[in-house]
Amino acid sequence: MERDVRRIIEDELRRPTLFKNRESLAPEYVPDALPYRDEELRSLASYFRHLVTDPGSIAQRVLVTGGLGTGKTTLVRMFATGFTHVARERGVSLDYIHVNCYRSRTLFSIVHDAASQLGLTTPSRGFSPREIVDMILSFLEENDRYAIMVLDDFHYFASVVGRESVYFIARMHEAGDGSRRLNLVFISANTSTTGFFDPVTESYLDRHVVRLQPYSSSQLLGILRYRARLAFQDDAYDEEALEFIAEYEGVDKNGEGNARHALTTLLVAGDIAEREGARRLTVEHVRKAISRLSREIERVSDAIRYSPLHELLLLLSIVRLLRRRNVKGVEMGEVEEEYRLLCNTYGETPRRHTQLYEYVRNLRRLGIVDTTVKNVENRGRTTIISIPYGPLEELEKYLDALIWRKKDVEY
Template sequence: MHTARDIIESVLEKPSVFKSKEKLFPEYVPKYLPHREQQLKQLASLFKPLLTDPGSISQRALLVGGIGTGKTVTARRFGIDFKLLARRRGVKLEYVHVNCHRDRTLYLVMQEIARQLHIPVPQRGLSAQEMYGNILKDIDERDIYVIITFDEFDYFIDVAGNDAVYFLIRTYDEYPDMTKRINFIFITRDMYNLGKLDSATESYLIRNVIHFEPYTSSELYDILAKRAEEAFYEGTIGDDVIQYVADIVGVDKGGRGNARLALEILLIAGELADQEGAQRVTIEHVRRAYVKAEPDIVVIYDSLLYLPLHELLILLAAIRALSSKGEAYVRIGEVEQEYQQICEEFNEKPRRHTQVYEYVMDLKRLGIIDARVSGRGYRGKSTLIGVRVGPLEALEEKVLEIINKRYREARRM
């Protein structure tokens, strides 16, 4: 028999292949971005006038590319470094990154911009337009310049609509002599949604397009090798293993060219090695990790990251209701029951039915769940809920991970 302390200690002292696992997380912004040199150069030359002749123009760029091609990380890295280099040249520049998946109305976007710029927002009463006016005034008084990234801009176009986009891009139209302090980076997976805008707005947006192609296996190799160097202890992962991951995901080898998926496979492979107490990550770990790193789940990971807490709890409820019933669909009532239990578990006050329904519809819009009205074979009319992404067990794990992360962050604040 081992004492409790022995058992706890054995876990604490268990060796790991990781020296810093977070370096593989999707939200980490590394200093090196192999194979995005071209895109960084394009951004730098577009925004150079902010440093050489600040206030002369309001610049914009549109980043376009598929899932996991490095759009978000390139914009963030550019923001961090450009800000620093601007300050060294005596230009006060701030970088603001807004995720339109989370903040998809003009009002929410303005609130988020104000928050990141530390501009106080009155509790109520201001319209989005007035709030923008306040932001412009504030940065003018502070003599700062701002680059604002609208990430996942497709959602903004869909929900906020043409007028909201038009409002943004006209910032300086009415006052041509004003110092131009606001600049934009827009990010989208494809150009399709831009077609929903009127042609003047569309042509404004597509003036400076920067493309992000899916990664080839040799590009992924360089990316993974660099990240692995930071994340793993020396000697725990071989080049052949990294090459193998790159080959699975590389677009030239039939994969999706999605770096997020490649990093996820590497992370899971390392975790599997740890679980076994292995000293090295092997090809076999990668094979097993690939099965676990469900591409579908990796694709929706970013969406999950920004969902309101209770939307995540409802998704968790749907997953659990479906797993325990073992059927393709469950009634919304069953999901709500499960949701109430989960709320108890997390010490949360459950939201009302109408709000729950709205969250369900949002999850449906995101393609994560399936909701339809019951037909034959069911007594009474009810909304039936299924989950599109799977396997459920893996999805449950991811959702829980994000919920727990949310609580950790809340505690830190």
């Protein structure tokens, strides 16, 4: 081997790394403790105590609300896992079902997902949602089991389906034999009153609600300290860097109080520090991370994490075209062409026009793209697609990584 080549490789290998466990800053990571949420955990336990003291007495329904990154998903996961465990110790067979409404977008896929989490095999067509729910209820009844079913990011489902589907979910436990065995937790990001349930359900949920407040700077500092200890080597970061993020994000300092954003900022700052070959993560790295991260892209990344592969490919085509042309909006026809080229590079068979339109509609509902219709001379009407925020460079990187990850899972 060339001497220089070896020297560079060895240098790189010797270079100290700041991270000890980078994964522990990822949004998917489930921490083993959830500081500052004891009261909320207690409320949940009290709403569901009947499952242990008097199982089958009622079918509980609870609403958990709060802004993005206030810990809704983590809180409910932790509660349901822990509660299931405790109930089983006391002889109650309790199952925990977690349905993500960004992933399961229709009534059918929600109940189908719930059934398969219970281990029921239901064919993916040929049954109505009602029939599948009945199967779930009689399964619970026949086996003397109970379930807590969580509908995460339910506001998204409510915004894309009709009222009847929302009513159906809210009341699906009411018919049939096992009607008091299925308990529901709705998680919604809307902080004001939900407004999408029927009046009776609405007023019930109003009395059975857990509201998560945005985090203050000092709470965020506590969270950041805890996660930084897991993620970085000892002495690899300045305490001031954590303080800087906590103050930037804390609701008392006009931030959003979003823990996810705070943790992602720390992760990106760590990556920047590593790439620069720094020995410690400092405030300057945090400043760079903040300027690189756009809030909207953070929000978008949450919404598209579960999008189907081809919806992502279509979005990536939009992003690439917008960047290359450096324009505000691009025509649907051009996007489709770009998409077909992209499919080629990724080794995918392109989807048809009607399906692509459906993806665009969905991306618009998610607030990721905007569309307008324009009359074009001699060509009739055409749809113009735009992305009214930025920078798109980060979004493109994120999409590309997400697409490869999805392809890995598929094959």
